[in-house]
Amino acid sequence: MPIEQRLTDVSALPPSPGYAHAVTVSGRLAFVSGQVAIDKAGKVVGADDLGAQTRQALSNLHAIITELGADWSDVIRFTWYMLDVSEVQTVRDVRDELIRPALGDAHNPASTLIQVAALFGPEFLIEVDAVVALP
Numbered sequence: 001m002p003i004e005q006r007l008t009d010v011s012a013l014p015p016s017p018g019y020a021h022a023v024t025v026s027g028r029l030a031f032v033s034g035q036v037a038i039d040k041a042g043k044v045v046g047a048d049d050l051g052a053q054t055r056q057a058l059s060n061l062h063a064i065i066t067e068l069g070a071d072w073s074d075v076i077r078f079t080w081y082m083l084d085v086s087e088v089q090t091v092r093d094v095r096d097e098l099i100r101p102a103l104g105d106a107h108n109p110a111s112t113l114i115q116v117a118a119l120f121g122p123e124f125l126i127e128v129d130a131v132v133a134l135p
C-alpha cells in the first residue's frame with residue numbers, strides 16, 4: 001500500500017480528534033474533484049437533509065476511487081465544504097459509518113473543513129473532494 005505513515009501524535013499539538021495531522025505516501029496520486037449529492041440520473045439527493053447529501057457525495061466519491069482501483073483506506077486527504085459547519089457531527093457520523101470498516105484501527109485521513117457561502121447549486125449543503133494514493 002502506498003500510504004506509509006499516518007501522523008497522529010505531534011508533541012507540540014493536542015491529541016488528534018480522530019484524523020491524521022499528516023499522511024505520507026509513495027507512488028501515484030489521484031486528485032478527485034469535489035462531489036455533491038447528485039445521483040446517476042443527475043437529480044439532487046436529500047434536499048434539506050445533510051446526512052443524506054453527505055452519504056450521496058461520499059457514494060459518488062467512492063465510485064470514482066474504486067474505478068481507479070483504490071478504496072477508502074487509500075484516501076490521504078478529504079476537503080469538506082459546508083454551508084453550516086455547526087452541523088459537522090452529522091458529517092462525521094456518516095463518514096465514520098461509510099469509511100471506518102475499510103480503515104480498521106487506522107485514523108481517518110487528513111482532513112480540512114471549510115464553511116462556504118454557497119456551493120455548485122443552491123440545493124447543495126456539502127461538497128467533498130479527496131486526494132488518493134493509488135495502489
